[in-house]
Amino acid sequence: MSITVTHAPDDTLAFAAAELQSYLGRMLPAGAAPAFALAVRAPQVGENDAFRVDVSPAGGVIEGNCPRAVLLGVYDLLHSLGCRFWAPGRDKELVPAIGLEDLSARIRRTASYRHRGVCIEGADSRENILAFIDWLPKLGFNSFFLQFKNPYPFLARWRRHEHNPLLPPEPITVADGAAVMAEAQGEMARRGLALHKVGHGWTGQALGYEALGWSPDAAPLAEELRPLAAELDGVRGLYHGVPAETNLCLSNPQARERLISLVTDYARQAPEVDYLHFWMADYYNNVCECPACRRTTLSDQYVSLLNEIDRRLTEAGLDTRIVFLLYQELLWPPVRERLIHPDRFVMMFAPISRTFQRSYDPDAAGTIPPYRRNRITLPGSLEENLAFLRRWQEIFDGDSFLYDYPLGRAHYGDLGYVHIARIIHRDIRRLRRLGLNGYVSCQELRAGSPNFLPNYVMGRTLLDADADFDALTREYFSAAYGPRADRAREFLEALSACQLCDYVNGSGPRTDPSVAAAADRAQALCQTFLSENDPAPDGSGAWGALLHHARYAALLARALGLLARGRTEEANGAWGEMAAFIRAEEMAYQPWLDVYRVQDVTTVYTGFQP
Numbered sequence: 001m002s003i004t005v006t007h008a009p010d011d012t013l014a015f016a017a018a019e020l021q022s023y024l025g026r027m028l029p030a031g032a033a034p035a036f037a038l039a040v041r042a043p044q045v046g047e048n049d050a051f052r053v054d055v056s057p058a059g060g061v062i063e064g065n066c067p068r069a070v071l072l073g074v075y076d077l078l079h080s081l082g083c084r085f086w087a088p089g090r091d092k093e094l095v096p097a098i099g100l101e102d103l104s105a106r107i108r109r110t111a112s113y114r115h116r117g118v119c120i121e122g123a124d125s126r127e128n129i130l131a132f133i134d135w136l137p138k139l140g141f142n143s144f145f146l147q148f149k150n151p152y153p154f155l156a157r158w159r160r161h162e163h164n165p166l167l168p169p170e171p172i173t174v175a176d177g178a179a180v181m182a183e184a185q186g187e188m189a190r191r192g193l194a195l196h197k198v199g200h201g202w203t204g205q206a207l208g209y210e211a212l213g214w215s216p217d218a219a220p221l222a223e224e225l226r227p228l229a230a231e232l233d234g235v236r237g238l239y240h241g242v243p244a245e246t247n248l249c250l251s252n253p254q255a256r257e258r259l260i261s262l263v264t265d266y267a268r269q270a271p272e273v274d275y276l277h278f279w280m281a282d283y284y285n286n287v288c289e290c291p292a293c294r295r296t297t298l299s300d301q302y303v304s305l306l307n308e309i310d311r312r313l314t315e316a317g318l319d320t321r322i323v324f325l326l327y328q329e330l331l332w333p334p335v336r337e338r339l340i341h342p343d344r345f346v347m348m349f350a351p352i353s354r355t356f357q358r359s360y361d362p363d364a365a366g367t368i369p370p371y372r373r374n375r376i377t378l379p380g381s382l383e384e385n386l387a388f389l390r391r392w393q394e395i396f397d398g399d400s401f402l403y404d405y406p407l408g409r410a411h412y413g414d415l416g417y418v419h420i421a422r423i424i425h426r427d428i429r430r431l432r433r434l435g436l437n438g439y440v441s442c443q444e445l446r447a448g449s450p451n452f453l454p455n456y457v458m459g460r461t462l463l464d465a466d467a468d469f470d471a472l473t474r475e476y477f478s479a480a481y482g483p484r485a486d487r488a489r490e491f492l493e494a495l496s497a498c499q500l501c502d503y504v505n506g507s508g509p510r511t512d513p514s515v516a517a518a519a520d521r522a523q524a525l526c527q528t529f530l531s532e533n534d535p536a537p538d539g540s541g542a543w544g545a546l547l548h549h550a551r552y553a554a555l556l557a558r559a560l561g562l563l564a565r566g567r568t569e570e571a572n573g574a575w576g577e578m579a580a581f582i583r584a585e586e587m588a589y590q591p592w593l594d595v596y597r598v599q600d601v602t603t604v605y606t607g608f609q610p
């Protein structure tokens with residue numbers, strides 16, 4: 001096999017060539033010698049990732065409008081030849097043997113959306129992060145978001161084995177986090193993936209803290225910085241002791257200046273960052289109540305900061321894109337302030353309190369309530385969430401994407417994962433009509449119990465919004481479960497019919513007979529499945545993971561049924577049995593289930609109190 005690259009030397013093209021060589025080398029008969037050319041053409045203005053593939057048994061051309069698009073073209077060719085990347089990790093792929101005569105493809109594709117990414121959450125090992133980055137472009141994604149300045153909080157949860165006392169905690173430092181970050185960014189650069197960074201933490205840093213993660217900081221607030229903190233009930237200080245959740249007094253010129261300098265200095269020192277997220281505190285109803293701040297709104301103060309950051313970045317000759325956030329108080333659009341140079345910014349709509357029972361309806365009409373300082377409630381309905389977006393769209397028509405949470409909390413309520421995958425598919429298909437140019441999923445990376453169908457559907461549908469859900473699901477199950485695909489799908493579709501996404505997410509009454517009945521049905525389905533199938537797992541393959549999932553799901557469903565009946569003491573005991581089971585099995589199924597996060601969500605949001 002020969003591969004020529006008709007372009008200046010480039011790491012991503014070299015990687016694309018190596019991938020093509022490696023996969024086709026395994027697929028084709030020995031001695032096959034097709035000749036390929038990888039080419040890059042100039043992109044049109046505003047064009048999304050685009051590629052064409054023209055391949056025959058003699059070889060052919062894969063041409064993209066950037067090196068990353070060539071890599072996406074290579075993976076799309078492999079997909080069309082039968083490769084299935086059904087989970088993160090190179091041991092979880094289907095790579096079929098084909099004849100030379102089968103080497104044939106003609107693909108023309110322009111990605112349906114510009115922004116196609118995932119944001120790190122949960123408890124993650126270095127290997128989880130690297131495997132996920134490797135997986136992303138195979139599904140058609142083009143971005144990854146390493147939250148904070150350093151993904152230390154996510155690595156630390158894993159290394160310390162939070163919520164799993166059966167595993168010995170290992171030490172980790174912020175420098176260890178930085179080392180993994182450097183490695184992860186290197187792997188992203190090889191694949192040409194767009195790099196998103198930071199988000200929360202700026203307000204805590206302005207108060208002199210590192211603000212890596214959501215933990216309280218024992219260090220007292222420096223007295224000279226106390227006037228910079230938001231005033232609440234007449235008092236200024238850290239909110240709940242957590243720097244990343246503390247807002248600032250943005251009428252204070254020193255607070256403004258510190259924030260602006262932090263962001264502009266960071267952008268100057270990290271030119272590799274494509275999208276720098278500038279967000280306020282990760283909490284709501286704790287904005288400053290001083291007389292000066294009361295005369296305006298948080299959104300007006302925020303937009304004024306964004307304009308000043310833009311001015312200084314322009315002065316410094318930096319084209320870093322700044323991502324601003326519609327979330328909590330910032331869902332209300334500013335009254336007076338407007339962004340002066342929209343091209344600098346990307347608007348990120350983050351409806352964290354939405355329901356996952358249903359998908360967005362672009363035609364639904366809703367209204368937004370008046371803004372009341374420190375007395376807001378987060379919108380639950382899709383209509384109200386979209387009404388906030390519409391109001392912002394009236395004053396900002398620049399680049400934007402949806403930042404959504406199907407795999408952040410709600411997925412633990414869908415034990416079959418087919419429901420949540422279907423919601424993801426419908427939401428993504430409707431993005432265009434919502435006026436949004438993409439999707440970044442804020443999620444656990446270990447969102448694979450029972451399987452990785454939701455992320456598979458997400459990536460493929462972001463690349464091609466016309467992708468058919470049933471076809472994607474069929475090819476997924478076939479790749480993951482082989483001859484047992486139908487049995488697995490029947491079981492998981494039935495489990496998904498009992499989904500309790502909103503209940504697990506803490507929405508709705510805690511005592512609810514219909515929830516209890518659905519949980520009972522889910523538990524019975526799992527028990528039947530386990531009784532009808534050989535418990536001998538196929539190693540850590542998809543079928544073995546599915547059997548493990550059925551055991552965990554039966555225990556969780558039992559606990560949910562008791563909780564929804566108001567039998568809280570028994571429910572907490574049943575939750576403990578579930579926790580004991582997944583903790584004991586964690587190392588055997590580490591990439592599949594985030595044992596930290598499912599315990600975190602079901603206690604903080606669902607309401608179990610072990």
Ligand SMILES: [Zn+2]
Pocket residue numbers: 230231248249250251252288289290291292293294
């Ligand atoms: Zn103030």
